[in-house]
Amino acid sequence: MQKKPYISMSVIRRLPRYYRFLKDMDRRGILRVSSKELSEKLGLTASQVRQDFNCFGGYGQQGYGYAVRQLREEIGNILGLNQAHRCILLGAGNLGRAIATHIQNNYAGFELAGIFDNSDAIIGRELAGLTVLPSSSLKSFCMAEKPVMAILCIPRTAVESAVDTLYSLGIRNYWNFSSYDIDLHYKDVVVETVHLSDSMMTLCYRVSEKETSS
Amino acid sequence: MQKKPYISMSVIRRLPRYYRFLKDMDRRGILRVSSKELSEKLGLTASQVRQDFNCFGGYGQQGYGYAVRQLREEIGNILGLNQAHRCILLGAGNLGRAIATHIQNNYAGFELAGIFDNSDAIIGRELAGLTVLPSSSLKSFCMAEKPVMAILCIPRTAVESAVDTLYSLGIRNYWNFSSYDIDLHYKDVVVETVHLSDSMMTLCYRVSEKETSS
DNA sequence: TAGATTGTTAATCGATTAACAATC
């Protein structure tokens, strides 16, 4: 077992990007990469790249750079991508279907164990290799299968009560696609929220800003 | 015309959250709010809230707080939400359909003018009040309609050539749902990328992290 | 007036960048 290094959240948020680039380089057969090269490709400074990689110990070699495959693997380990956290998906509308497909195609630490919806038009359909189940079977499913994460692709108004149920069933990790702020209501949960509305508003600012300044 | 204040990007990224909360309060008929109250609801410090609001001039009143509606409107103006930037959507798969619906329901500065796909199964379908058009008509559509933004819900591998085309048609703003980094290739563009993969990997880290530390 | 709460300055904290000795 390795000692567990402290890595700040701002570094963690950059790891996926490093990982993607290293994965791509590895696939193209590139063996080594310098902090300078990587920084240019990613739009960072070489200094920052070295600082980041130093958080988790010396994988570089002076005068040579970093071994692409080794570094990629190490970052993958830190992120925990070599695992299969069982998760369930709530809501098999357009967004839910997109996310289910995404998880199936971009395997990275999670395994989709069940999909739930409460629309009769959708229940029973095939999706990402699973059959969409009725929401009424959620409880028994969770007690039997013990998923550790729930992906919420349901309307904002349905999230509060859904989380109540899921929390009581022991689920403490959420990938949230609604604008309901789960983490403000439960303190011992991990929540990653994809804020489409916030993203759109920020984008709107930047577009408008550019127009008025030119 | 008002003087244009400088607002740092970290503040801008918080504005949509303020906006959402203020909108909700306004809808519930609440007239005033203090920085303390708001900070508790949002999980920030009161000091930060005041600093943020100070970037764009004194909308508060000592001993009273902030007028909810006025503050909401001002933030909306800063974000440029009262506009209708014409945009087009590329890709009407599950994700594209979810985004089209989202834009239709959460009007915030953008107006969907055209939707394009290259699958015969999807072309001609109705979506968000529009008929899905074939990608072959993209060029003539853009020359006639002059959209200012493109939303990319197409596969990563298709993005590079799509952006080449869109860029040549004068489009400089992108809402990107692929993991292809547009901004590393064009310097004079505004790109907001929703990185589902990165979000999933960060989440994976946090879930794994919690498990090993307990 | 007394109480509340802002606006704003100063202090702190953390993250990024620069620099360079160590070393492959």
Added chain:
DNA sequence: TAGATTGTTAATCGATTAACAATC
């Protein structure tokens, strides 16, 4: 050895927090 590039320390920068006088 000479050149390249890391690892790491110190300097800088920016963002957050604390404090409090101003004032409604």
